[in-house]
Amino acid sequence: MNPPQSASLRERLRLASRIVRQIEQARLAAPGPLPDYDWQRLLAIQRGLEMSRVRGWTAGLSRLRRQHASVVRTVIHHLEARQRDLDALRDRQPVTSICEILDDLAVLETEFGGLTIDLRNRTFSVVTPSIVLEGIELGRFQIVVPVDRLGEPSPYDVVALDPNAATESSDVFHPHVQGESLCEGEGRAAIRKASVDGRVLDLCVIVHQILQTYHAGSAYVPLSRWKGRTCQDCGTHASEEASTTCRACEDDLCQDCADSCAVCLKDLCSHCRSRCTDCQTAICHSCQEACEGCGEGHCRDCLSNERCSSCFDESETHSEEIDDGEKTLEGTIEGTSEPATAIESAVHAVGMGQIPVPA
Amino acid sequence: MKVLVINNDGGGFADYVTIDDGTTVRQLFERQVANPTPQNYLIRVNRQPVPHDQVLQDGDRISFTPVKIEGAA
Numbered sequence: 001m002n003p004p005q006s007a008s009l010r011e012r013l014r015l016a017s018r019i020v021r022q023i024e025q026a027r028l029a030a031p032g033p034l035p036d037y038d039w040q041r042l043l044a045i046q047r048g049l050e051m052s053r054v055r056g057w058t059a060g061l062s063r064l065r066r067q068h069a070s071v072v073r074t075v076i077h078h079l080e081a082r083q084r085d086l087d088a089l090r091d092r093q094p095v096t097s098i099c100e101i102l103d104d105l106a107v108l109e110t111e112f113g114g115l116t117i118d119l120r121n122r123t124f125s126v127v128t129p130s131i132v133l134e135g136i137e138l139g140r141f142q143i144v145v146p147v148d149r150l151g152e153p154s155p156y157d158v159v160a161l162d163p164n165a166a167t168e169s170s171d172v173f174h175p176h177v178q179g180e181s182l183c184e185g186e187g188r189a190a191i192r193k194a195s196v197d198g199r200v201l202d203l204c205v206i207v208h209q210i211l212q213t214y215h216a217g218s219a220y221v222p223l224s225r226w227k228g229r230t231c232q233d234c235g236t237h238a239s240e241e242a243s244t245t246c247r248a249c250e251d252d253l254c255q256d257c258a259d260s261c262a263v264c265l266k267d268l269c270s271h272c273r274s275r276c277t278d279c280q281t282a283i284c285h286s287c288q289e290a291c292e293g294c295g296e297g298h299c300r301d302c303l304s305n306e307r308c309s310s311c312f313d314e315s316e317t318h319s320e321e322i323d324d325g326e327k328t329l330e331g332t333i334e335g336t337s338e339p340a341t342a343i344e345s346a347v348h349a350v351g352m353g354q355i356p357v358p359a
Numbered sequence: 360m361k362v363l364v365i366n367n368d369g370g371g372f373a374d375y376v377t378i379d380d381g382t383t384v385r386q387l388f389e390r391q392v393a394n395p396t397p398q399n400y401l402i403r404v405n406r407q408p409v410p411h412d413q414v415l416q417d418g419d420r421i422s423f424t425p426v427k428i429e430g431a432a
């Protein structure tokens with residue numbers, strides 16, 4: 001983007017003359033077609049009704065009458081639209097003169113600190129000062145007017161020169177600008193009138209005033225959400241300060257939904273964390289360890305010998321039972337007259353499903 | 360005498376109106392604008408800001424543009 005520059009008198013003159021020609025052409029644009037088709041339908045229905053009356057036909061009469069009323073309404077609608085167009089044509093001011101347009105261009109240059117004329121592309125543009133709304137700097141905007149669009153309702157584009165898009169929508173550069181299109185709201189009718197009349201100063205000034213005004217109730221993105229983030233867990237919007245990012249999947253989170261892993265202390269979303277089955281502490285998947293007994297995830301502190309408390313207790317009980325069994329066995333061996341080898345054989349025989357045969 | 364009045368509020372009225380000699384900008388503003396609070400408008404005569412007591416001349420171009428124009432989405 002080149003800095004705003006002064007347009008030469010020759011450039012301004014050529015531009016002004018093109019603007020006048022464009023406005024004249026726009027005014028000469030042929031009005032819309034007359035409702036010929038509907039009129040022919042109306043005549044056909046009229047003939048049908050007349051024939052029904054003469055011949056005394058009653059079947060289908062009510063349908064014909066409904067059609068008649070409907071087509072009459074359509075024709076009236078078209079003719080009223082034509083009436084409005086003719087009224088608007090009658091009320092139009094004479095085409096703005098080249099001198100008046102030159103005056104407009106001179107004031108535009110003074111007011112916006114520069115005027116860029118691009119005769120090859122048939123456009124002119126001005127640059128607004130940096131727009132700041134409710135403390136949020138949205139940067140400068142270039143108002144580009146293609147001459148060929150003058151006479152149309154919104155004959156300009158609004159280009160963000162220092163784009164500061166809303167976080168949640170990368171093509172919203174202003175609460176009322178999406179892409180290069182300004183939603184004019186209250187200014188729509190006045191802009192259209194300025195366009196039709198060729199009042200380019202008023203056109204740019206109105207656009208500038210809209211850019212300097214914030215209407216929270218009808219913004220593409222309200223300024224209250226301009227720089228915050230949407231929590232991917234609960235869907236609410238939180239300011240930048242009250243937001244964080246899941247360190248595992250990098251989703252945005254509000255502080256209410258974020259929970260830190262008890263081991264690595266990283267903020268995590270609900271999908272990237274689980275809870276220790278024993279102590280219910282939040283823990284990320286990578287810090288979680290599976291119990292060798294039940295396989296469920298636990299924090300390191302709740303595992304003893306790689307087992308959770310339940311599995312550990314079970315294994316301890318089992319060990320104690322084995323120990324008790326061994327002690328009982330030892331006591332029996334000590335208190336009997338049979339040799340230990342015989343008892344061992346009996347134990348093994350039961351254990352292996354075999355019966356020792358004496359020699 | 361006749362002056363061109365451009366009211367960029369609402370429908371964007373722009374037409375020649377007849378006024379009495381000696382009419383000031385303020386008087387015309389109060390006549391043309393529904394809620395005439397001058398500080399809420401850019402008031403210009405022949406494209407330049409003027410004091411509210413300036414007396415209008417035949418053929419002047421007077422424009423009233425609201426300072427705040429609410430956009431939409």
